[in-house]
Amino acid sequence: MEFDFLKPIDGETLAVLKTFSAQQLASKVLFHTQDHFPDLNKITIAVIGVVENRGNARATTTVDLCAIRKELYGMFPGNWDASIADLGDILAGNSTSDTYFALRKVTAALIKCKVVPIVIGGSQDLTYALYRAYDELEQMVNLVAIDSKFDFGKEDDGELATSYLTKMIIDEPNNLFNYCNIGYQTYYNSQEEIDLIEKLFFDGYRLGEISNNIALAEPVFRDADIVSLDLNAVKSSDSGNFTTFAPNGFNGKEICSLSRYAGISDKVSIFGLFNHNSTIQESILVAQIIWYFIEGFHYRSNEYPFGTRDSYIKYIVPIEDEVLVFYKSDKTDRWWIEIPFISNVNNKLKRNTLLPCSYDEYLGACNQEIPERWWKAQRKNVV
Template identity: 70%
Template sequence: MGFDFLHPLDQELVAYVQTQSSQNLGSKVVLHTQTDFPDLDKVQIAIVGVLENRGASNQMSEIDLTAIRKEFYSLYPGNWQASIADLGDIRSGDELSDTYFALKTVVAALIKKKIIPFIIGGSQDLTFAMYRAYDNLDQMVNLVSIDSKFDLGKENATDMASSYLTRMIIEEPNNLFNYSVLGYQTYFNPQEEIDLMDKLYFEGYRLGEVTANISITEPVFRDADIVSVDLTSIQTSSSGNFITFTPNGFNGKEICSLARYAGISDKVSLFGIFNHNSSKQESVLIAQIIWYFVEGFQYRSNEYPFSAKDNYFKYIVPLEQEELVFYKSDQTERWWIEVPQIIHSHTKTQKNTLLPCSYEDYLGAINQEIPERWWKMQRKSII
């Protein structure tokens, strides 16, 4: 199954967890120890550390995830029924490609068992290995990155962490259908990359746009398979990261809200958080990000994929040359818009597509404004 790549938790950490109160998270999580491996048939979310940062040009110090785990296990759970396991760490291989292979194998095995891997890295190029885990799962992939940059570097760049998306686009098999960036900062991105995002009909949301109305990201997460978080997208005053000083970025409340949206999404099957600088301050924030993701997971409504449309209100909005069809859930009051049936040049996407959207998209359509996400989806789907 590929779980041989996982190394058990350090005995010191296990001993720490055992000292926690029965009410703390530490007593609720099943641990991979020197003597025991969790029964995965009883697990819904699996935490996996990846001790690899060679994909970044400015390599961080040696990765230590102990403080994150201690902080997380000392928290108290919400009113949860979610079963969580900590499967330990994937250590760096002889070559960077060896680590990629190990991560890809572990993630694929967990997803096949319908377990959500929560990956804590290392450098963000590990997102590429996570994406490759879907190669044999017969589906196209939507990736959401919480990042200040697009990571669309040159194909032959030595810094994989700043160019992993280019490899996703170029290398076969090409499973990437949509890529969305939340919180990008224009002065960190060359104009040619901004133009390429538009040309590929990918989605970019500027930092100010998201922080002004964070709820606009909910439909984006609802359509995501993978969520990748670059911790340098969080401002230093919230993260405590003074190694990579970030004056502008998401604050602690905002990044936790985004993590909760990701957890709520019925479709998100993989979450990764990267570029941890191993500081005590940042460990506290990461622990809370994990907490909010699990909190969101607890409130999944299982509306994806659609079951019977009898549970949804249908709204038809006539435009000048066509009509837009919206659906509203009578359970959660969330909205979807129908993308017209298109014959695709590949076999991995469905012909009938329902795209998550917002109530504001519906109101805009009434005023004869075509939703931008709907338009981009149409352009991508045409042969």
């Protein structure tokens, strides 16, 4: 049974949670204890810890998620109706491969039960296990990483947390349709890595771009299956992480806004937070990030790819040798652009025939500017 990999919440943490008031989140959440495992048929969101950081050779502390739980469940919920459960922790296996296997099995089972896992972990190479959870679903996967680096390291350098993206691209079966990095800092990435992002038709947004206009990230999250957040993308003055010092990065407000965008996305089915350094200060921020993801989840509108196109206004824009087709939602005023489906391409790509976009991209098309993300998606559809 997949859920045998999960260790119940420890008694000390449960004792603290029982002291919280009936209005706090602790009284609204079902917990995996020694005597009880929550009924997944009644659950919409599941919190899971992964006590594994061997993929990060620079990790100096063990993974301790107790402080996050105390901070998170001591908060007051919004106007929420989703059933939330904390399923406990996956412990580190004899090898990282063992931990990957356990995490892959647990998350795959949750997705099949239509439960959205929030995974709190150690090293970010655990993202690879989340990606592999989709193998059984036979679908292409879009990954969005909030990270200061692209993580294109060499697999044999012993630093799995900075090379997991390479592993995703190389290993079979290759189900990665798109990767998008939000918040990369150029001086942490070689020019060869930046060029490779372009060559693979992946997307990257610099920290300054998103900080100047955070709304740029919303369409990106709308097309994501997995969101992987490296907590080192937050500057140390806001995260309290002075072990891995980051003078620049997202501030607390920005990272919570990005988390809310991820929650609002109808398509995001896994949200992971990694490289937690187990300090009390960072635990407070992590708890707030998770709170905002759950808050965003409650504003999901179940639009494309789950709804129909009947409630959309269609706009046709002739441009150069192309005819671009845009759709605007009557419900949320959000925009999509159509990617022509190529019949000889793997059928798993059919679900990507509409690409989320922004109103500004529609205006740009009206001025004969082809949206860059449309061009890249079109190229991947053909190649």
